[in-house]
Amino acid sequence: xxxxxxxxxxEESVFEWTSPGLHLRFDHxxxxxxxxxxxxxxxxAPSAAAPWPxxxxxxSTGEQRARNDQxxxxxxxxxxxxxxxxxxxxxxxxxxxxxxxxGLEVTSVFRAAGPGLQIRHTVRNGxxxxxxxxxxxxxxxxxxxxxxxxxxxxxxxxxxxGRWHQRSVKELLPDVxxxxxxxxxxxxxxxxxxxxxxxxxxxxxxxxxxxDGPSLAWQVETSAGWHWELAQTGxxxxxxxxxxxxxxxxFAQRLAPGEEFTSVPAGLCAADGGRDAAFAALTDYRxxxxxxxxxxxxxxxxxxxxxxxxxxxxxxxKLLPLIESAAEAGAEYCCIDAGWFAAPGSAWWVSxxxxxxxxxRFTGGLLSVVDAIxxxxxxxxxWLEPEAVGVDSPMAKRLPEEAFFQRFGERxxxxxxxxxxxxxxxxxxxxxxxxxxLVDEFGLAFFKLDYNRNIGAGTEVDADAPGAGLLGHTRAFxxxxxxxxxxxxxxxxxxxxxxxLRMDYSILSVAHLQSTSDQQDFLRYPPIAASAPASVLPEQxxxxxxPAASMxxxxxxxxxxxxxxxxxxxxxxxxxxSAEQSGLVREAVAIHKGWRHRIAEAHPVxxxxxxxxxxxxxxxxxDAGSESLLALWSRSEAxxxxxxxxxxxxxxxxxxxALPEWTIHAAEDAPVVEVPAGPATRIFVVx
Numbered sequence: 001x002x003x004x005x006x007x008x009x010x011e012e013s014v015f016e017w018t019s020p021g022l023h024l025r026f027d028h029x030x031x032x033x034x035x036x037x038x039x040x041x042x043x044x045a046p047s048a049a050a051p052w053p054x055x056x057x058x059x060s061t062g063e064q065r066a067r068n069d070q071x072x073x074x075x076x077x078x079x080x081x082x083x084x085x086x087x088x089x090x091x092x093x094x095x096x097x098x099x100x101x102x103g104l105e106v107t108s109v110f111r112a113a114g115p116g117l118q119i120r121h122t123v124r125n126g127x128x129x130x131x132x133x134x135x136x137x138x139x140x141x142x143x144x145x146x147x148x149x150x151x152x153x154x155x156x157x158x159x160x161x162g163r164w165h166q167r168s169v170k171e172l173l174p175d176v177x178x179x180x181x182x183x184x185x186x187x188x189x190x191x192x193x194x195x196x197x198x199x200x201x202x203x204x205x206x207x208x209x210x211x212d213g214p215s216l217a218w219q220v221e222t223s224a225g226w227h228w229e230l231a232q233t234g235x236x237x238x239x240x241x242x243x244x245x246x247x248x249x250x251f252a253q254r255l256a257p258g259e260e261f262t263s264v265p266a267g268l269c270a271a272d273g274g275r276d277a278a279f280a281a282l283t284d285y286r287x288x289x290x291x292x293x294x295x296x297x298x299x300x301x302x303x304x305x306x307x308x309x310x311x312x313x314x315x316x317x318k319l320l321p322l323i324e325s326a327a328e329a330g331a332e333y334c335c336i337d338a339g340w341f342a343a344p345g346s347a348w349w350v351s352x353x354x355x356x357x358x359x360x361r362f363t364g365g366l367l368s369v370v371d372a373i374x375x376x377x378x379x380x381x382x383w384l385e386p387e388a389v390g391v392d393s394p395m396a397k398r399l400p401e402e403a404f405f406q407r408f409g410e411r412x413x414x415x416x417x418x419x420x421x422x423x424x425x426x427x428x429x430x431x432x433x434x435x436x437x438l439v440d441e442f443g444l445a446f447f448k449l450d451y452n453r454n455i456g457a458g459t460e461v462d463a464d465a466p467g468a469g470l471l472g473h474t475r476a477f478x479x480x481x482x483x484x485x486x487x488x489x490x491x492x493x494x495x496x497x498x499x500x501l502r503m504d505y506s507i508l509s510v511a512h513l514q515s516t517s518d519q520q521d522f523l524r525y526p527p528i529a530a531s532a533p534a535s536v537l538p539e540q541x542x543x544x545x546x547p548a549a550s551m552x553x554x555x556x557x558x559x560x561x562x563x564x565x566x567x568x569x570x571x572x573x574x575x576x577x578s579a580e581q582s583g584l585v586r587e588a589v590a591i592h593k594g595w596r597h598r599i600a601e602a603h604p605v606x607x608x609x610x611x612x613x614x615x616x617x618x619x620x621x622x623d624a625g626s627e628s629l630l631a632l633w634s635r636s637e638a639x640x641x642x643x644x645x646x647x648x649x650x651x652x653x654x655x656x657x658a659l660p661e662w663t664i665h666a667a668e669d670a671p672v673v674e675v676p677a678g679p680a681t682r683i684f685v686v687x
Contacts, residue, residue: 015086017093018043019112022270026095027051028083034095034108036141039270040214041115048214048270050236052142053078054095054108055121058246060132061102069186071231072135072247073240081106103127116269116285118221122262125255132464133253135245138220138266142236145169149210149237151230152275152610153191154203154534159519161500162203162531164610166275169208173232185232192227192248193220196419196470197454197501203535204228204504207278208239215271215278221289221505222264223474224458225249225467241266244467250457251467264471267505279534280603280623286537289509291482295490296512299539299567299596301330301589302381302446302494306337307571308520308546312348313339316363320372325574327376329582330589333446333492334373335381340366350416352385353393355434370442381446381492382438386431387477388417388452395430403427405459405473407466414453421459421469422476435484439491449481449511451497474506481510494542500528503535513542513567522546522559523679526633527611529562530620533604538622539596541566547585549576554680556581557656558633560588561681564655565620565631566599568592584656591655591683598624607643617641617675621686628686629654632662634678644670646686655683 012029014037023045025038032053039049056075081097084105088094093110103126111118119139125131143149151172154164172189191202198204204220206228218241220226225244230237243264244251253261267289269281290296303326310318314336326334342348342358357366373380389395389404396418403426405412405419412419420427438444458470481493495511497503499518508514514536517528525544532541545563547556556577563569568589577585605621607630616636622629630651632641643651647670653661662682663674673684 013083017088017110019091021115022112022117024093024110026054030082033079033081034083034097039141041270041272045272046214048143048216050142050144052140052236052238054140055081055106056137056140056240057104057106057123058134059102059104060134060252069184071188071229071240072137072227072242072245073140073231073233073238077102077104098126102131104131113267114284114288115281116267116288118265118267118289120263120265122260123255124260125257128257130257131255133255133261135242135247135251136261136263137240137242138263139218139241139268140238141216141268142233142238143208143216145232145235145237146210149208151189152207152209154205154531156199156201156203156500158498158501159517160613161199161517161528162535163527163613164531164534166610169230169237173230173237178232178234184234187232189230190227191229194225194249195454195456196224197497198223198226198504199535200454200501205282205535206239207275208237209275209278211274213272213274213277215274217269217271217278217282219267219282219505220264221267221509222471223477223502223504223506224471225251226264244471246465249467250465251471252465253468254464264506276605283533283537283603286505289505291510293485293489295492299600300332301568301570301593302333302335302513302542303331303378303570304335304337304448305571307544308548309571309573310337312337315344315361316369319369321575322573323372323376323378326570327378329570329574329585330593331378331570333381334378335383335446335448336369337383337448340382347392350390350392353389353395355384355438367442379445380442381444381448383448383450385450385452387420387422389420391416391418399426399430400424402461405455405469406461407459412455412459414455417453419455421461421473422480423462423472428476428480431480432484436487439488445490446492446494448494448496451502478506478510485510508536508540512540514540515542515569516566517544522555523635525562526618526635527613527615529565530606530611530618530631532566533620534610538566538602538604539600542569543567544569544571545588546572547574547577547581548572549578549581551581553580553584553659556584557659558679558681560585561631561633561655561683564588564592564683565622565629580658583658587656587658595629599629602628607645608641616678626687630684630686632673632675632682632684634675634680636678638677639675640672641675642667642670642672646671650687651684652687653682654685
């Protein structure tokens with residue numbers, strides 16, 4: 001990384017910072033804060049950025065926002081910041097600024113990560129009196145308004161995760177003739193995550209795409225509240241990316257003299273191409289920020305007994321045939337899901353939290369089932385919901401009041417559960433003992449960590465506002481998980497949140513796997529699986545594959561294909577399948593094993609666009625260079641689908657070999673696939 005400075009005139013200075021695939025330029029002056037004026041993939045590449053201050057800070061002191069609008073841009077304190085120095089340290093550029101009026105000191109850190117930047121800002125109270133922070137941006141960048149850009153953003157909900165939209169910015173930010181009025185527009189396009197399900201309604205990721213580039217992609221890396229927005233700012237479009245804020249999330253942080261607060265990180269990537277190029281850059285950035293352990297590189301096939309199978313009611317008699325058939329199908333890990341900790345017939349949902357084997361649940365004891373898993377050549381795992389304590393759990397009385405989320409002096413209760421606060425040492429100690437004991441007692445190699453409620457704004461215990469309490473908890477939970485992984489380097493940890501309702505790169509940068517949905521209808525899984533790589537790395541996207549004896553052979557292949565195009569997350573009563581169905585399952589698992597390490601280097605491409613929820617034909621390509629995987633799902637009538645983006649390349653059917661090949665011909669040197677009526681699917685190799 002290099003940094004150099006120049007001074008065009010006494011009152012203005014410019015400095016640059018470069019890293020492989022990144023070229024940044026900043027300026028600053030006596031009359032303005034530090035601005036990012038250039039962001040490009042190289043010195044000769046076009047800039048994706050236009051001049052704009054690098055950070056916004058809103059405090060409770062004095063005027064909060066300098067303009068009368070709905071945006072978090074134009075903060076008064078942010079506009080008063082002035083350059084105090086910069087330095088390049090390894091893969092980081094650090095820029096220091098100071099607000100003489102309030103004494104605020106801001107250090108902005110731009111960390112090179114693959115082709116992208118991870119940005120964070122630390123605010124220090126350098127005054128002699130207390131200050132209250134109401135928001136600190138994670139990233140702010142302006143883009144020249146070409147009039148042609150399109151915005152991509154995603155909605156999400158239980159069973160319908162990852163529903164992406166692509167619209168012209170002109171439609172979202174209408175031209176109100178601001179020049180006539182002599183002001184900036186007051187309108188914004190906001191996308192906000194509320195509460196403790198970081199992806200419960202919207203996705204913390206966005207792309208501003210030009211057809212031929214440059215394009216920008218960004219993500220907010222937090223499991224707490226977040227917000228990003230687009231604003232029309234004269235001849236530019238400005239993107240503001242934020243963690244928790246007072247305006248949206250009931251956040252506030254008091255800073256005594258000398259105290260600091262650091263914003264949640266934001267990822268920012270520039271790309272010279274359009275939509276798929278932006279997502280490719282974001283994919284490589286996500287790989288760069290992951291904390292990988294040697295065990296994570298194995299990418300094993302996991303069987304889980306929950307989905308469309310035992311649904312939280314495991315027993316020895318039910319599990320033994322599942323274990324044997326899972327091993328025959330090619331699974332390498334076997335996870336016993338919810339219910340293992342409760343007595344048969346009990347209300348396990350409200351009694352969870354002690355994490356001990358349920359009395360009478362397993363004939364011969366849980367250890368005998370775990371031994372059967374190992375005897376079949378697989379590694380054992382268990383489901384755990386570490387942040388939850390059921391209202392009837394013994395732990396609800398044993399742990400101190402301060403170890404639970406509270407509002408207005410009362411514990412927060414959601415769906416029969418209390419929420420543990422991992423800032424409290426008793427909460428962390430309880431889970432440390434539980435995980436260590438389970439690993440030691442059963443030799444576990446896998447945990448599915450679930451999170452099944454949106455607890456709301458947060459907690460007021462040891463917090464200036466509930467949003468700050470929630471943020472503190474999520475940061476402490478991530479630190480706890482890192483500590484557990486350090487103690488148990490051979491154990492894998494899946495992240496789940498009622499499917500994918502907490503799917504963010506605060507937690508995914510340290511977790512092995514992400515469940516992409518709780519969707520049980522195999523016909524509705526393709527849009528979830530096909531859009532998942534926009535939010536999560538393909539090698540982390542645990543797509544359920546749950547064949548059933550009632551399915552036809554075409555339906556069985558359809559149910560398996562989503563797993564092949566990410567990570568096979570196997571479930572179902574596999575021992576009840578016919579020989580032909582079992583063959584399709586084994587074939588899909590074998591193909592996935594043959595491709596999984598190439599998938600871990602691949603980039604997602606959407607030849608037909610990111611799927612709409614009701615799309616009748618869905619396509620996902622995982623581009624691994626000279627070869628790619630291409631999945632096509634048909635959910636309605638027969639038709640022909642052309643792939644002009646694959647002009648000059650060949651397509652060969654890979655899966656399933658036992659079912660008829662789909663006809664492929666060429667038109668103007670581009671492959672055309674004759675897609676039959678659905679439900680039907682095929683996976684192809686593109687060369």
